[in-house]
Amino acid sequence: MRRYVDADRKARDFDFGRLRVSQELQGVLAQAFADRTAPGRGLRSMDSLQAYYRAIRLFTEYLATLDARPAVLADVVPERIDGFLAHRRGLSSFKAAEEMRSIKTVLLHIESLDSALVAKLREPNPPIVRKGTGDRSYSRAELRRIADAARSDLRAAARRIRTNRMLLARYRDGQVEDPTRRLELLDFVDRHGDVPRTSRRSGRARTPVVAPWVTEGGFGKPWDIVEWAHLSGVEVTAGAVLLAVMTGQNPLVILRCPAAHHRADGHAGSVATAIVDTHKPRRGHRAYMNLSLTEIPDWISIPGNPQNVSARDELHTPFGLYRLLLELTDRSRAVINSDQLLIGYRRSGGSRDRTGRGLRPQARYGFLPHWSQLHSVPADTVGEGPPATLTVTLKRIRLTYLELHQKPVAHTEQTLASDYLARNRGNLIEYRKVVADALTEQVATARVSGVMTQLNAAEVTRARGDVVAAADQYGLDPVTVKRMLDGELDTVMNACVDNANSPHAPAGQPCRASFMQCLGCPCARALPRHLPIQVHVHDQLLDRKAAMTPMEWARRFAVPHTQLADLLGSHDDEDLAAARASITDTDRENVKRFLNRGLDIR
Numbered sequence: 001m002r003r004y005v006d007a008d009r010k011a012r013d014f015d016f017g018r019l020r021v022s023q024e025l026q027g028v029l030a031q032a033f034a035d036r037t038a039p040g041r042g043l044r045s046m047d048s049l050q051a052y053y054r055a056i057r058l059f060t061e062y063l064a065t066l067d068a069r070p071a072v073l074a075d076v077v078p079e080r081i082d083g084f085l086a087h088r089r090g091l092s093s094f095k096a097a098e099e100m101r102s103i104k105t106v107l108l109h110i111e112s113l114d115s116a117l118v119a120k121l122r123e124p125n126p127p128i129v130r131k132g133t134g135d136r137s138y139s140r141a142e143l144r145r146i147a148d149a150a151r152s153d154l155r156a157a158a159r160r161i162r163t164n165r166m167l168l169a170r171y172r173d174g175q176v177e178d179p180t181r182r183l184e185l186l187d188f189v190d191r192h193g194d195v196p197r198t199s200r201r202s203g204r205a206r207t208p209v210v211a212p213w214v215t216e217g218g219f220g221k222p223w224d225i226v227e228w229a230h231l232s233g234v235e236v237t238a239g240a241v242l243l244a245v246m247t248g249q250n251p252l253v254i255l256r257c258p259a260a261h262h263r264a265d266g267h268a269g270s271v272a273t274a275i276v277d278t279h280k281p282r283r284g285h286r287a288y289m290n291l292s293l294t295e296i297p298d299w300i301s302i303p304g305n306p307q308n309v310s311a312r313d314e315l316h317t318p319f320g321l322y323r324l325l326l327e328l329t330d331r332s333r334a335v336i337n338s339d340q341l342l343i344g345y346r347r348s349g350g351s352r353d354r355t356g357r358g359l360r361p362q363a364r365y366g367f368l369p370h371w372s373q374l375h376s377v378p379a380d381t382v383g384e385g386p387p388a389t390l391t392v393t394l395k396r397i398r399l400t401y402l403e404l405h406q407k408p409v410a411h412t413e414q415t416l417a418s419d420y421l422a423r424n425r426g427n428l429i430e431y432r433k434v435v436a437d438a439l440t441e442q443v444a445t446a447r448v449s450g451v452m453t454q455l456n457a458a459e460v461t462r463a464r465g466d467v468v469a470a471a472d473q474y475g476l477d478p479v480t481v482k483r484m485l486d487g488e489l490d491t492v493m494n495a496c497v498d499n500a501n502s503p504h505a506p507a508g509q510p511c512r513a514s515f516m517q518c519l520g521c522p523c524a525r526a527l528p529r530h531l532p533i534q535v536h537v538h539d540q541l542l543d544r545k546a547a548m549t550p551m552e553w554a555r556r557f558a559v560p561h562t563q564l565a566d567l568l569g570s571h572d573d574e575d576l577a578a579a580r581a582s583i584t585d586t587d588r589e590n591v592k593r594f595l596n597r598g599l600d601i602r
Helices: 023-036 046-064 079-090 096-107 115-121 140-172 182-192 222-226 233-247 251-255 281-286 318-328 330-336 367-375 394-405 413-423 428-449 457-465 467-474 478-485 515-520 528-547 550-568 573-581 585-595
Strands: 002-005 010-013 197-202 205-210 273-279 288-294 343-346 358-361 524-526
Touching (some): 023 046, 046 079, 079 096, 079 115, 140 182, 140 233, 140 318, 140 394, 182 222, 233 318, 233 367, 251 394, 273 318, 457 478, 467 478, 515 550, 528 550, 528 585
Antiparallel strands (some): 197 205, 273 288
16 A cells, blocks of 8 residues: 655555454554544654554564464454553563554454454553653753764864865766776765666576776775765765754754755845755644754854854855755755755665665764764763763753753743753753742842832822822922823833833834833832732733743743732732732733734834
């Protein structure tokens, strides 16, 4: 059965004839698989389809171990479902619960199931127990060492390929001799992505072998020769690692990064920027995104002496890295007619997709363990003895990026806080200290700024009785005082008595600052009628802690929260309780728009 997934832009065949069950069950399972993986079923990657096929294959292997093998659908009784789970757990499969869920989902797509089997399939699924204790982010120093190792690979590759391309250009122009045929071989490799081969009979078949003149010429191994003009799999992995370090993107987004791009700066801007289209399948209708790669250094991943790093260093900016990878893989793309950015030479044909040796897009993580072992990047030293060696994964690099940058990448702030940082087993103590320092700094800023002037109920009553006297007392003109008392000057949490002379705008110009700035503005006046809104904003700021990273909350809301807390501190508990009880739906909607920046002038 051939299935397609738009995200992968390729087909894959699933062979149900190989399953170790009767032909009738093969057909039933094939139809159920077809129904589950049909367009519109929500499966957006080939890995998802493979997971269901794998569960079917494992289930049929379990059925084949039974003394009474099921021959027809009626023989698949409810006990076989529990038996499958026990069988997989007996084999120490840490994915047993996931396999159980997958086979139950597929079987429910079979028509005319026995009611007892349907009831069993609809029982609650067993909990999924994750392997290990969770991912741990790298430290800042570890991330820099990983980035340095990747840069070293790419610099060496750039020197080799650029040197050979210049030599090849001179050879094609007839400027140099080629007595050893080395340049002829380089020309062939550049055009074909492989060494010259001839065929040799092996039994009834003929197999390709390296041409004798190549093996006898002392040029090296075939893959070494191909890598004169093309990146190796290890070097492409270095490119993926460095892209992850600089962008924090999802691993599949990086591996499937396209070569097609748009220059947002029009090739004339002071900051070069490339926009590429990316795809993250599980985001559903938001799966298609734009990734912006700019010529601005990623200061977290550069060496400890940033003064020595030029802003145009090609391996210290996302744009520079992308441009270099485009250059180094340009001929590889032409050879295999691909639109992918990351293409390298695969030395053997033992991959799971059986594509064999040759130039291939870097579609999976296969080279990462080898790259990690090859470089043996040292971990931070803990105690005595030599440091351990890091296991480098794109997933942990992404987690480290999110922790160090404290901003969401292709997800929401709530997902960042709850799904990534909350489960990070990395530098928690260090992170808490950084957040605590940031909170202390923001609170100190709020204390220096102070809060807006307040008028209590008695002062409002006196002002209504004698507007002229109130104007003289507050340094305002009577018309402004009357408009303030009548609510004509209200913003969100207060009244503004001098919009044209704000400290946040040029003199005589209307204030364009966020209404949150009113909390410390000398032009703001808080009246009793504003208390319900102030209380609700204060409470909503606290609620947003759960949906944001601590650092982001401290940066955005620590100052206004402290100012509001000081403002509300002048009221007793009864006043605050009454204010909370009087909040209307209109107030809630206005506060929601306010905190979501829907009232800001953009």
